[in-house]
Amino acid sequence: MTPEEKVLEKIRKVLIADSTINDYVAKRIYASHISSIVEPKYPAISLFLLSNQKEFALRGYVSVNVQIDAWLPAAEYDASDILAIQDRIRTLLDRQNLTDTDIGLTVAQSIELEAGPFMHEQDTGLFHYPSRYNVEAT
Secondary structure: OOHHHHHHHHHHHHHHHOHHHHHHHOOOEEOOOHHHOOOOOOOEEEEEEEEEEEEOOOOOOEEEEEEEEEEEEOOOOOHHHHHHHHHHHHHHHOOOOOOEOOOOEOEEEEEEEEEOOOEEEOOOOEEEEEEEEEEEEO
């Protein structure tokens, strides 16, 4: 597993283990962009590796940007629900140590870069809220 794949796996594990996130999406946290999932089930969260910003001389050390998107059916949820998910994601990930010896991951830092905007996807009937994090890991 590459360091980038380990970052996505760790974020997924953290989100799945949280009771607030679990109450909304259960285990529907996809480790790829939602558009690449065949018949995704909602509500859901998707994780997408945006870029490999830097790869240092030290083998396996990376700095990556990860987009985390929350997706809720607008017919069943409202803006306060998606904002509650976003707030919980921020609490779990922003400036947190995500070391995970089970998958061989040491994370130096996880920092929120931006969040929003809140969107209503007319074609799918979904509320959508993206956030972006920079994660430095080995």
